[in-house]
Amino acid sequence: MTIHAIGYANPVLPGFYPDPSITRAGDDFYMVCSSFEYFPAVPIFRSRNLVDWEQIGHVLDRDSQLDLRARRSSDGIYAPTLRYHDGTFYMITTDVYGIGNFYVTTQDPAGPWSDPILVPYGGIDPSLFFDDDGKVYVTAQQGADYDSHAIQYEIDIATGKALSEPVVIWRGDGGPWTEGPHLYKINGMYYIMSASGGTAKDHREIIGRSASPYGPFELYPHPILTHRGIEHPIQYLGHADLVDDMNGDWWAVFLGVRLVDSGYSVLGRETFxxxxxxxxxxWPMIDNNEGTVNLDMRVKRLPGTPERIKSGPMALFEGKDDFDEPKLRHGWTFLRNPAEGSWSLTEREGWLTLRGQSAGLNDVGQVAFVGRRQQHVRAEWRTLLEFGAIRDGEEAGICARRDEDAHYEIFLKQEDGRKMIGARLTVRGESKLAAEVPVHADSVYLKISSDVTGYSLSYSLDGLEWIRLGKGAAKPLSPEDFVNKMCFTGVLIGFYASGNGKPASGSASFDWFETRIGKEEEI
Known part of the structure; x- marks a missing residue:
């Protein structure tokens, strides 16, 4: 009998979805990713075949669970781990510079999830392991750089209270940044798996095993996942998690980066x-510099009996969001916890309304911003903005945002009682106005286009004839172009409004948001 291979496309979660963690409940798979300064936090996805992922919500969606208002970009929520045990889902993570390590629980992964239960030890990247004897362990990263290692201790899963002192169980392979440790029990043996080398060109996944959950662990002498030694379109592979399916097959989800020729990516770290x-x-093997992890994959079978395997993932957004539903679609996210009254879908039916806060895109605070992850290098995003009765200094528009130090926007603003359309480029913390033109209109069409080299910022008064006001290179929006602080996020495209130093008097209304993938436009 001939067995026909099944094809699927990587990444399965395109765009800024790093540090994936996966679990299975019956025939369903669930996955979460890091979210850093964005809220709601920890997007959660469901799949039947590991390829087509549908976002079903966010794990942390209430202020009582998470307060990011003072968090700088690339701080906030790091590396969650998702586990399912005895009818309950557990998500454990770190609120960096906040409440530290904690977990939340639910019986329904679509939510709501509980308020945080704190655990006492560990730096970042905590993981949970439920042993056969009923004991529950926290395994977490501790230390920095070459001193980075994994500690482990037992907890009372009902309270988070430690039942044992933390013990160092894993120091990796001698490289820096031993991170993302996960403990598994497979065929009677305990396996500890972690990343090593830092989340860049030397990134790799390593593994050890022992007859005891506390080791000592025998280190497998080679990485089980890395592309650090080969030229390949996918780089930085690591920070993996394992899952078995209903057929007894094993799979790994992990982060990777699709670098362009110059060695950067505005999309950030994605899930493969x-x-x-x-x-x-x-020993489990994934891809040790063999190049078997590719953009186009062929496998003998996938779990489940899907009607089809799509050429692109369900988590990919393309088309138009008319804001005609009572809630925002799950792919939208705010910059930190939004201020009360700063956004609405009901103030003007069929429109997304933002009311600018005193903070702007260069500030750490409650910025009126809501966006979606950029998922393709070549794409185009359009909207119709109405911004009427406002005061001098107020502005609103559409933005390509990496963080406070790097963003490009095209906006409508009032100065000296006159409306102006402007294009602004912020690179390495310095903002420059690319162009500004007066308009006699309260309603404008705005567009951002991108390709491998950069972004263009355009406007139209009729939606047909477009005028480009500015353009900016792509590399300054990439995580690789940080200056003083490492950047862990990719670009989001979204709406914003600001009073530039004081709360805005008027509201900015966006009628729709349209994404067109693969548009060819000279930047």
Whole structure:
């Protein structure tokens, strides 16, 4: 009998979806990713076949769970771990510079989830492991750089209270940044798996095993996942999690980056999927510089019986959002916890309304911003903005945002009682006005286009004839172009409004948001 291979496309979660963690409940798979300064936090996805992922919500969606109002970009929520045990889902993570390590629980992964239960030890990247004897362990990263290692201790899962002192169980392979540790029990052996080398060109996934959950762990002498030694369109592979399916097959989800020729990516770290094979010595293998993790994958089978395997993931957004539903679609996210009254879908039916706060895009605070992850290098985003009765200094528009130090926007603003359309480029913390033109209109069409080299910022008064006001290079919006503080996020495209130093008097209304993928436009 001929077995026909099944194809699927990587990444399975395109755009800024790093540090994936996965679990299975029956025939359903669930996955979460890091979200850093964005709120609601920790997007959660569901799939039946590991390829087509549908976002079903966010784990942390209430102020009582998470307060990001003072968090700088690339702080906030790091590396969650998702686990399912005995009818309950658990998500454990770190609120960096906040409440530290904690977990939340639910019986319904679509939510609501509980308020945080704190755990006492560990730096970042905590993971939960439920052993056969009923014991529950927290395994977490501790230390920095070459001193980075994994600690472990037992907890009371009902309260988070430690039942044992933390013990160092894993120091990795001698490289820096031993992170994202996960403990598993497979065929009677305990495996500890972690990233090493830092989340860039030397990134890799390593593994050890032992007859005891506390080790000592025998280190497998080679990475089980890395592309650090080969030229390949996918780089930075690591920070993986394992899951088995209903057929007894094993899989890994992990982060990777699709670098352009100049060695950067505005999309940031994305989520990839690959099959796991077990060698004769009982070690799991994914891709140690073999190049088997590709953009186009072929496997013998996938779990479930899907009607089809799409050429692109369900989590990909394309088309038009008319804001005609009572809630924002799950793909939208705010910059930190939004201020009360700063946004609405009901103030003007069929429109998304933002009321500018005193903070702007260069500030750390409650900025009136709501956006979606950029998921393709070549794309175009359009909207219709109405911004009527406002005071001098107020502005609103559409923005390509990496963080406070890097963003491009095209906007409508009032100065000296006159309306102006402007294009602004912020690179490495310095903002420059690319162009500004007067208009006699309260309603304008705005557009951002991108390709491999950069972004263009355009406007139209009729939606047909477009005038480009500015253009900016792509690399300054990439995580690789940070100056003083490492950047862990990719670009989001979204709406914003600001009073530039004081709360705005008027509201900015956006009628729709349209994404067109693969548009060819000279930047």
């Amino acid at each position: 999927l690959a099959p796991v094979t077990w060698n004769d010595e009982g």
